[in-house]
Amino acid sequence: MGLTQPDFPPVDPATFLDKPFLERLRILGAHWAEYGFGTPKMVHLIYLVKVFVFYAGVGITIATLTSGLNPLHVGEWWNEPIVYQKALLWTVLVEVLGIGGSWGPLAGHFKPMTGGFLYWLRPQTIRLPPWPDKVPFTRGDTRTPFDIAVYSLILVNLVVAIVLPGVSSTSLDSVVADNAGLVNPVLMYPLIPLMVVIGLRDKVIFIAARSEQYLPAIVFFGFLPFVDMIIALKLLMVTVWVGAGVSKMGHHFSMVIPPMLSNTPWLGSKAIKRAHYRNFPEDMRPSKLAGGVGHVLGTIVEIVTPLILLFSTNKWLTLGAVALMVCFHLFILSTFPLAVPLEWNLLFAFAAIFLFWGFPNWDGFGLTETSMPWVMVLIAAALCFFPILGNLRPDLVSFLPSMRQYAGNWASATWAFAPGAEEKLDEFVVRGAKNTRTQLLASYEPEVADVVMHQMMAWRSMHSQGRALFSLMMRHLGDDIDTYTLREAEFSCNSLVAFNFGDGHLHDEKMIAALQRRCNFAPGEFTIAWIESQPIHRGTQRFKVIDAALGVIETGTYRVRDAVGEQPWLPNGPIPFEVDWTLDVDARRAVTDPEVVREPQMRSNGVAQTGVQTPNKVGQ
Known part of the structure; x- marks a missing residue:
């Protein structure tokens, strides 16, 4: 694979369609096993620039400078709550603009590479309401000026929340003496209903914003005192991790591993790639190695490690668990999965450090430290509701609110x-x-x-x-x-x-x-x-x-x-x-x-x- 040239399959394009369809699959499947999509490495470099320069670099710069912090002094801001809040809101903005996940050639966007706002600010494009027969004022499948107005207000609301300086918080000051404040919770109040309205009018935008994960966090920013906010954010992350891990228990996830590793740009060894198939190229089912990688390094890590983070009061055990989850997300990022959720993985790697090491259980941020235990029980139940329902009745819930990321069990x-x-x-x-x-x-x-x-x-x-x-x-x-x-x-x-x-x-x-x-x-x-x-x-x-x-x-x-x-x-x-x-x-x-x-x-x-x-x- 060259910098600008792809690894093209060993076929004659002029006669390729003359072959029977299943023969085409056989040839290209064997090629995928060794080369993946065969994408030129220049494409991966574009993604890396987008993630680390635009998303991380610009995002951190905005979050810190608008909060009175120096972006070059990492030790000054890595555990500042307002930086985490703005990083999450910046991620929502990037996603809802369409320049986060599902962006670029690896997601089928070639020219232009961006979907998102190019569609959602344009009248007469398709919109997909989730319950048009049940929710008033949501019928139809055509984008209207009202939809564009709501979408535009979401963008404006997010930008305002990101660039305005923080406000002081009594609940934060009581546990962290020297701080840069919090994002003004009042700015969350219009954002929450706007996200709900756009979701009822068009589920595509709601899902693209990764609302199943970020909207609960926005609710916590707006309504919970600081310690309870941190505990609720921990519960949210653990629900995402454990839900994803549970969903990988089955036959499907083993089949995700071989083609994912085959498409990993830094893995050049054909022998390693072939080893994840039973007998390349005659038997292309996943090997025992693929099953082990998936269910040991994937499923077990994604269930056990988050539970350790949620309950551990041992510093070294917690530090090891944080490091493991950071490596877990950076590994997924490095494989460039076809939905390319790179920003999401980078945010979760940072959140693992910020929440579980920056505000550890032994320092007054464990589950038992909440000032509103029954509210926390309700939050935990609400966070688990859609993952449970989605696994029992997948026809009723998207696989994203079901927390079935990468499980291989997709509609x-x-x-x-x-x-x-x-x-x-x-x-x-x-x-x-x-x-x-x-x-x-x-x-x-x-x-x-x-x-x-x-x-x-x-x-x-x-x-x-x-x-x-x-x-x-x-x-x-x-x-x-x-x-x-x-x-x-x-x-x-x-x-x-x-x-x-x-x-x-x-x-x-x-x-x-x-x-x-x-x-x-x-x-x-x-x-x-x-x-x-x-x-x-x-x-x-x-x-x-x-x-x-x-x-x-x-x-x-x-x-x-x-x-x-x-x-x-x-x-x-x-x-x-x-x-x-x-x-x-x-x-x-x-x-x-x-x-x-x-x-x-x-x-x-x-x-x-x-x-x-x-x-x-x-x-x-």
């Missing part, structure tokens, strides 16, 4: 377009950028762009979801799978709504219906295979097949063990599915043929959904 989708149909997105959807492939055409020949787009699907094939998604496509497209244009939905979604962090809920049937209202696809032109995350107590995952013109046309389940047991290129054919509902032929004809007299039918999202119960097993 996911694959899109399939009939020849030429994808161009309708470029023609009819208002947004800040064109389709991902169209962006690539600014730098590459069309044939090369097609190979790059397939690399994203090869990455997906190496995870458990890929086996299920491509099996569904094989079943519903048949031989046409070789001629249809298949796309990784996460990247396509990024180009349409500005952000995606691996959350399939951002491109479910509601989002597809929004596209259909703009593009008017004919039946069969745009087919979507969509799967929900695995509930923690079940061994199955639910799936949907969606036709943009018809709505949901099939639902059912598949066994996770069938997906994880297969090879990425499905040499044994599609995995088995248990189909529990399908849209029958007469109902499909009634939707598409205006001459047919339509009987009263069950409806979902305004699309006819009359079907028949057909419990049966299909597949291999």
